[in-house]
Structure formats: structure tokens, C-alpha cells
Amino acid sequence: MQSLSRDMNMGILDPQEKMSPGSQGDLFQDTSNASEVKRIGGFVASREAALRGLESFLSGAADDYRKKRNVDFGSNKHAFVSQLSPYISSGLISEKEIIIQVLERHSLDKAYKFIQEVFWRSYWKGWLEHRPNLWQCYWELLTSSFDSVMANPVAEPIYLKACEGQTDIAVFNSWIKELKETGYLHNHARMWFASIWIFTFKLPWELGADLFYRYLLDGDPATNTLSWRWVAGLHTRGKIYLATKQNIAKFAKGRLLDMGVGDRGLENLSQGALTIQENLPSSAFKLAAVQEKRANYQCEPDERRGFLFTEGGLSTIPPDFITNAAGLRLEGRSPIESSSDLVNSFLRQAIRSTLSRIATEDKRLLVEDRRLLSIREVVEWAKKHQLNSVLVAYAPQGPCHEALKVLKGELGFHDIELKEVGSAYDQSIWRHSRRGFFHLNNKIPEILQSLDLVRP
Missing domain, CATH: 1.10.579.10 (DNA Cyclobutane Dipyrimidine Photolyase, subunit A, domain 3)
Incomplete structure (x- = not known):
């Protein structure tokens, strides 16, 4: 079974098309320098660090992983597992990108155990998507x-x-x-x-x-x-x-x-x-059909659109018609206690490093990278820049999903549409995730072929 704490390929926003190498109180006073990307725990919350981590793991993604993945050698001694999960969960890198790179180095047969474990992540999300009442x-x-x-x-x-x-x-x-x-x-x-x-x-x-x-x-x-x-x-x-x-x-x-x-x-x-x-x-x-989200949007000539970055969708690149970009401030993970300072700092830094990277790569974009915005501030940002709509990566069931439901209503009150952009990769897996994992497991080669990730 995959990690007890287990992409975002959004069509026109596919990262493969354009590859680029605190406390709760602090979240309300987010004035840190976006260019300062520091190590948090054992990780650096940036896309560059995620890609370096993937590159260092690739040679061991087949035999080494299969033979030693179950061994806990001790604290900070995890060389035989990928340690990519913080980057995947935050969205700094996607499962699709990882699978592409692994299958460029290894055959599907040799790397199947690792690929299977990657599929566990999307399976869990898909299973929960079919049961939208469960999280609440x-x-x-x-x-x-x-x-x-x-x-x-x-x-x-x-x-x-x-x-x-x-x-x-x-x-x-x-x-x-x-x-x-x-x-x-x-x-x-x-x-x-x-x-x-x-x-x-x-x-x-x-x-x-x-x-x-x-x-x-x-x-x-x-x-x-x-x-x-x-x-x-x-x-x-x-x-x-x-x-x-x-x-x-x-x-x-x-x-x-x-x-x-x-x-x-x-x-x-x-x-x-x-x-x-x-x-x-x-x-x-209670089961519900998973509503597939569009992966591509067109823009009318005089329409102004913004892009909102959230936890989970940070490997995406805004399409050319986007005029503005901002990041959504982190929401609480628990009704009992605040998340740890490490978690808050990592996710805040992940979003802000993404905004900084996007601002550097696309000078025409007006990027709000000085701070992350609350739901109310996102509405004010959209009004200030006269946006007709705001695009955001679809967030699966969880706190971010719930926050975006609230934001959709708040923006709608001002006639600004929140458009959730889907992932072809996720949706190809979720449609097979209603039952047990091994129903999906039998479909892995077929799914990879349908996404052109492996040769027939």
C-alpha cells in the first residue's frame, strides 16, 4: 500500500510543455521575501528542488526500490524511497511527470512496483471523489x-x-x-x-x-x-x-x-x-458520479482572466491569455489543532516560490507575489484588476476543495466566475477508482497507453 500520507496535468497548462528547472499567525502576516527558499525539515519547497530530487532517485526506481522500499534504516536515512511525496502533495511536481521520467529510464515491467505505488495516490483521491460526503x-x-x-x-x-x-x-x-x-x-x-x-x-x-x-x-x-x-x-x-x-x-x-x-x-x-x-x-x-472538469479553456478578446495558485496545483503554468496570478493563503487542516510550523512554512514557501518563478518566467504577467491572499482578499484582488474569471486547478476533496467552494460563491456574488481546470491524468484514473485498488491495478498498462506514457 502506498504512503499513509499520499498531479496536476491540466491540458494547456501541462508542465511538460514548459519544464522549469511558520506558524498560523505568520500566515496572516505573510511578508517574507519570496526569493528566500530555505530548507524546511529535510526539504526545500521549490520546483527546482523537486526536479533535483526526482533526478537523483531515477536510477534506483526499479530494482533498488523494489528490493529495499520496505526497510526503515532510521531517521533521515531514506535513500531507497523517492522522498518525492511532499513535492507531489504540494503540487510542485506531478505524478505524470514522475512516471514519464521513470519510464524513460526503465521498462514498465522493471519499474512496475514504483509505478503501482504512484497510482495508489490517485486511487485514494479518486475513491474519495466518488464519496463527496465523507470528508465533511x-x-x-x-x-x-x-x-x-x-x-x-x-x-x-x-x-x-x-x-x-x-x-x-x-x-x-x-x-x-x-x-x-x-x-x-x-x-x-x-x-x-x-x-x-x-x-x-x-x-x-x-x-x-x-x-x-x-x-x-x-x-x-x-x-x-x-x-x-x-x-x-x-x-x-x-x-x-x-x-x-x-x-x-x-x-x-x-x-x-x-x-x-x-x-x-x-x-x-x-x-x-x-x-x-x-x-x-x-x-x-453515498456514491456520486465524478464530474470531469475541462482541461482547456478559450478566452474572448476583451476578457481578463486571472490564475489562482493553491496547494496541489503548483506544477502548472498559466496559459497565454492569463493576465494576473496570485496565491491562496493556507487553510487549517484540522478542527482540533493548528498544523505544525513545518507544514505551514513548507506550503507557504511552496506557493510563494511558484509565484516568484512564474513572475520571472513570464514578464507580461502581473503577479501578486508579496503575500498569499485570504478568500476575501482574492475577491478584492479580482475586482481590483477587473477580472472576468479566475482559473484554478481543481482541488480534490479536502480543506482546499472546501475553501474553493466558498470562494466560488463569493466571486459569483460579484459576477466573477471561478473556473476549475481538470487533470486528464487524474480523471483517467479516478473513473476506475470507485471500487478496490486491484480493479484499478489491472488497468494500469491500459491507462498509461491511453495517456501516451508508455509504448503499446
Whole structure:
């Protein structure tokens, strides 16, 4: 299964056509220099850094990845996985770009395991697109679950110790430390972590998913939330992921040695899986047809159009008819607590480095790159520049999707249309993502051929 926290090819905005090499309070006072791109955790939030990361991984995307992808060698020792997920989730680079580059170096057969894992990301998003009520139901569940745990004299201290890395399981504490210090965890570690949280600590899966989403630089609403449900046995009923002492000792040997305390506490892992009861209402799973979004728009001669950059669509390039560009200020990831400073800083820097790059590459564009805009400020920006419409990359289910629904209404009140631009890559996968992953898995070669990403 792909990362517990798992593109944006927009037709006329396809990046392949034009390849270019804090705190919550800080978001309201966004006056930092857009040209200052610094390392956050282990990552630099720029497209250039994403492309360098992809280039350095390509040689190992086949045999090395297949053989060693499950091994957690320790904190900051993740050379055998791509570590591209923060760049994908923020939109600095797309899954399509990655697949193109990998298949230029390796055959589909040799790189299939990696390609399959990339498809997991789009599968999770597509599965959630078919169930548009689920995210809001999950969001509402978080508050009640948190209140319930904090009012429980047994569960509260377990929850607080797990969040702070003060448990009796040393390797779990090591993972929470790396998560908070770097904003990243190896995928296998995420699965072990989730399993221990759910089956050993007996804590609600949704609060673990919320913790990850607030701290992971690559936090993705669909991938993160649904992967936690997969571990709990809720995505595929009856199929759970149970962390064992033997499995951790085998695949996290390097981390255990680095820690100096070995496998302390692993003897306390649950030996059997609880049956986790579904706590989302049946309405959360009501199926809906996925509405395909246009990938191309035409512009009337006297029409003024702007482009709004948001988390998830940063590898795109505005088409020639765009006159103005701006970035949407980050929204909260949780109703419980603020996202970490690392997450806020990374996403803010990712959007602002994109605006700076676009301003440099296209001098005719009027780019608002001094600061990111709130929803109200986007409306004022559009009115100020007399825009007839604003284009934005379609945001899948999650906080950004909800923010754009609000923005669409606010702009519409002033007769300014918000036009969401779709991704041919995403939509080709989402139409096969209504059921289980292995239905999609059987379609991977066919989908790649239909997108001209692999030879027949």
C-alpha cells in the first residue's frame, strides 16, 4: 500500500510543455521575501528542488526500490524511497511527470512496483471523489472523538503520551520524534505507527490520521485519511494491518540499532487485532458520479482572466491569455489543532516560490507575489484588476476543495466566475477508482497507453 500520507496535468497548462528547472499567525502576516527558499525539515519547497530530487532517485526506481522500499534504516536515512511525496502533495511536481521520467529510464515491467505505488495516490483521491460526503463527515467526527478521548481518564493519558512520544515503545517514540522534527516518515513506519496506535494503544483511528495530517509535509486528505482506515480494517472490511515485533525487528533493524535501546517495548504490541467499528455515518459513503472538469479553456478578446495558485496545483503554468496570478493563503487542516510550523512554512514557501518563478518566467504577467491572499482578499484582488474569471486547478476533496467552494460563491456574488481546470491524468484514473485498488491495478498498462506514457 502506498504512503499513509499520499498531479496536476491540466491540458494547456501541462508542465511538460514548459519544464522549469511558520506558524498560523505568520500566515496572516505573510511578508517574507519570496526569493528566500530555505530548507524546511529535510526539504526545500521549490520546483527546482523537486526536479533535483526526482533526478537523483531515477536510477534506483526499479530494482533498488523494489528490493529495499520496505526497510526503515532510521531517521533521515531514506535513500531507497523517492522522498518525492511532499513535492507531489504540494503540487510542485506531478505524478505524470514522475512516471514519464521513470519510464524513460526503465521498462514498465522493471519499474512496475514504483509505478503501482504512484497510482495508489490517485486511487485514494479518486475513491474519495466518488464519496463527496465523507470528508465533511470525517471532519465533524474529529471534534467529537477528541472530546470523548479527553474526557476519558484511561484514554486521555495514552493519547497525550502517544502524541508526545513518551510511550513504553521506544521505536514508536523515535517515529513521533522524526515526524515532528522533519515532517516525514518512511511509509512502512507509518503503517507500523498506525497499527500500534489503533490496536495496541486502542486510540481512535481518526485522531491518528489527524495527527499525521497536521505534521506531515506530504499530508494529503484522501491518502492519509483512507490509509489509516485501511490499517484499521475499515477500507477493506476484515483486512487489517497488524504490526508485529518480528516484522519491525526485520525491517527497522537499522533504526533500532541507531536508537541504542533496541526493541524495548515491542513485547507489548497487541498480538491480535480488535474489530474496529465503523464510526462514520452511512451517508459518508453515498456514491456520486465524478464530474470531469475541462482541461482547456478559450478566452474572448476583451476578457481578463486571472490564475489562482493553491496547494496541489503548483506544477502548472498559466496559459497565454492569463493576465494576473496570485496565491491562496493556507487553510487549517484540522478542527482540533493548528498544523505544525513545518507544514505551514513548507506550503507557504511552496506557493510563494511558484509565484516568484512564474513572475520571472513570464514578464507580461502581473503577479501578486508579496503575500498569499485570504478568500476575501482574492475577491478584492479580482475586482481590483477587473477580472472576468479566475482559473484554478481543481482541488480534490479536502480543506482546499472546501475553501474553493466558498470562494466560488463569493466571486459569483460579484459576477466573477471561478473556473476549475481538470487533470486528464487524474480523471483517467479516478473513473476506475470507485471500487478496490486491484480493479484499478489491472488497468494500469491500459491507462498509461491511453495517456501516451508508455509504448503499446
